[in-house]
Amino acid sequence: MRSRGAADVHTDRFDAPFALGRRRDGAVVRSILVTGDRxxxxxxxxxxxxxxxxxxxEPDWDRLAALAEADGEWMPLADAVLTSPVVPRQVLQTGANYRQHVIELIAAGLTQNTDRTPGEARADAARMMDDRAAHGEPYFFIGLPACVVGDDVPLRLPSYSDVHDWELELAVVIGREAFRVSREDALDHVAGYTICNDITTRDLVFRKDMKEIGTDWYRAKNAPGFLPTGPFLVPAPFVDGSDVSLRLELNGRVMQDASTADLLFDLPALIAGASQTMPLLPGDLLLTGSPAGNGQHWKRFLRGGDVMTGSIQGLGTQVVRCVAETRPSPTENREVPS
Known part of the structure; x- marks a missing residue:
């Protein structure tokens, strides 16, 4: 099926009888039902x-299924300016959650200043990750809902850094409120799934003025437009989130290619874990982590003119165009603390 954003027309496919979306109609944003190419x-x-x-x-998917088969004022999807399909009140993000990705990161550190071979280091890292999966807990942090945009909005790369990075992720969309739910009941609180690209400014992740503070996710991940989302919300009954493939291309070159089968903590564990602290509300986003292959791995970061094409099996494809922010003149320059 085809959809048209502000910058281009691209092809999106989801493996479901219908999906939800949102479109811009002048100054108004409307919820839409999508089926086929209409x-x-x-x-x-x-x-x-x-x-x-x-x-x-309280999603009534049967109601929408009947509507998808009914006559009515259907319009070509190619004429729609799609934006983010969700309006979350909370955004929770998961770090270090792809087993092979984390193993490679740890193994790289284990091979420095030791006598271990790369193979031995990876084996040690694998044992560490298996122990974490068996006895540890997911690592969560929060993002700003204001960063959630559709791929109709170009990604403006802030001029205060040259190391803005991509992280393609499967995102859970919460349905019924989830508060201190069990793993066994967790999936009952999922309305559907969508695509997110969690943009990160790498040189702002760790504080330099006081290293003891650790990470600074607010500055590193929450610039305007840093969470392109969508284009569709595919209902949970049509998606098996436990094993879907993710693929991100940068200017046509494959950078990330993995499956959610490699998650250290699976979807029920993430939903249950996140719900222990604060109720997850209808429409909230829970990002599940990003696999290997980000810019930090490739030593290649985002530049003006780049095009990211992120696809998740059954959920569609998101196309994000990058625009370099004009650097201010010295008299206009504002200091960004580091």
Missing amino acids: FRDLAAQELGAAGLNAFLA
Whole structure:
């Protein structure tokens, strides 16, 4: 199927009878139902709820399935300017959650100043990760919902750094509120899934003024537009999130290529773990981590004119175009603390 954003027309495919989306209609953003190469607007009457998040709290997929088969005011999807398909109140992110990725990172450190071979270092790292998966807990941090945008918005790369990086991720969209739920019940609180690209400014991840503080995820991950999301929300009944492939291309070159089968902590563990501290609300996003192959690995970071094409099996494809922010003149320059 085809959709048109502000910058280009690209091909998106999801393996489901229908999906949800949102489109720009002048100054208004409307929820839509997408099936095949067409869409129709979803007002409260069609949703059977006051709005998108209210629907996701008690999703009636049979209602939308019937609507997908009905006559009505269907329009070509190619005419829609798609934006982010969700309006989260909270965004939770997961770090260090792809087994092979973390093994390679740890092994690289284990081979420095030791007598271990690379193979021995990887074996030691694998044992560490297996122990973490068996006895440890997921690592969460929070992002700003204001960073969630659609791929209709170009990614403006802030001029205060040259090391902005990509991280393609499967994102869980919460349905029914989840608070201190068990792993066994966790998936009952999932409304659907979407695609996120968690943009990160690498030289801001660790504080330099006081190393004891550790990571600074606020500055590293929360610039405007740093969480391209969508283009579709595919209902949970149509997706097996435990084993879907992820693939990110930069200007046509494959950079990330993995499967969620390699997650250290699976989706039920992540949802249950995240819900222990704060209730997860309908429409919230829970990012599940990013596999190997980001810019830090390739020693190649984002530049103006780059095009990222991120695909997740069954969820579609997101195309993000990068624009370099003009560096301010010395008289306009504002200091960015480091």
